[in-house]
Amino acid sequence: MKLNWVERLVVNNPVRVMIQRGMIKWIKGVTRVPPQARIMEIGCGRGAGARLLQQEFQPAVLHAFDLDERMIRLAGRYLQGESKDKICLYVGDAMTLPYRDGVLDAVFGFGVLHHLPDWRQGLREIARVLKPGGIYFLEEFYPQFYLNFLARRLFLHPEHDRFYSHDLRAALAEAGFGLQGCLEQKMLGILAVAVKPDLL
Numbered sequence: 230m231k232l233n234w235v236e237r238l239v240v241n242n243p244v245r246v247m248i249q250r251g252m253i254k255w256i257k258g259v260t261r262v263p264p265q266a267r268i269m270e271i272g273c274g275r276g277a278g279a280r281l282l283q284q285e286f287q288p289a290v291l292h293a294f295d296l297d298e299r300m301i302r303l304a305g306r307y308l309q310g311e312s313k314d315k316i317c318l319y320v321g322d323a324m325t326l327p328y329r330d331g332v333l334d335a336v337f338g339f340g341v342l343h344h345l346p347d348w349r350q351g352l353r354e355i356a357r358v359l360k361p362g363g364i365y366f367l368e369e370f371y372p373q374f375y376l377n378f379l380a381r382r383l384f385l386h387p388e389h390d391r392f393y394s395h396d397l398r399a400a401l402a403e404a405g406f407g408l409q410g411c412l413e414q415k416m417l418g419i420l421a422v423a424v425k426p427d428l429l
Contacts, residue, residue: 252368260364267334269358274292331357345387366420371393373415
């Protein structure tokens with residue numbers, strides 16, 4: 230689901246970049262992204278998260294996509310010089326990822342899964358494209374936060390089949406993920422590093 234103008238304003242500002250920088254610092258304290266990794270960011274917006282991922286992890290490949298073509302155009306302007314040359318931007322849908330099975334080392338989703346009408350399918354797709362031992366970082370919000378009286382008037386979210394803490398944890402386990410690190414506030418949301426089991 231595409232963001233409305235209020236949500237675009239919320240996610241495309243310097244405060245959001247500072248928050249993402251803090252989340253990446255937390256991720257680096259919880260897990261290790263291998264050198265020369267193949268990374269994907271889902272729902273990249275204007276590209277601020279992709280720039281931070283490029284700077285912090287220096288992956289061999291960084292693909293970043295968004296459902297909204299306007300966001301990809303903004304990202305193309307935001308990412309200049311070396312960053313732009315190393316980041317592949319495209320319009321895409323998290324529920325049908327254009328990758329073979331088991332090709333990515335890490336997937337990052339900064340507040341994206343709760344926007345998907347079929348979030349379980351999105352989770353299955355993320356699990357499918359990750360290598361064994363690959364990580365999925367998720368920042369997600371629960372319905373108590375975004376489906377309250379005020380938020381419903383400001384933001385646009387699917388209203389059916391939404392996940393709470395127990396739903397998300399069950400779906401992560403069903404998709405084969407184990408949690409390596411987690412910060413959660415059940416009335417707000419979760420930051421987590423989920424790991425796809427290594428087959429060895």
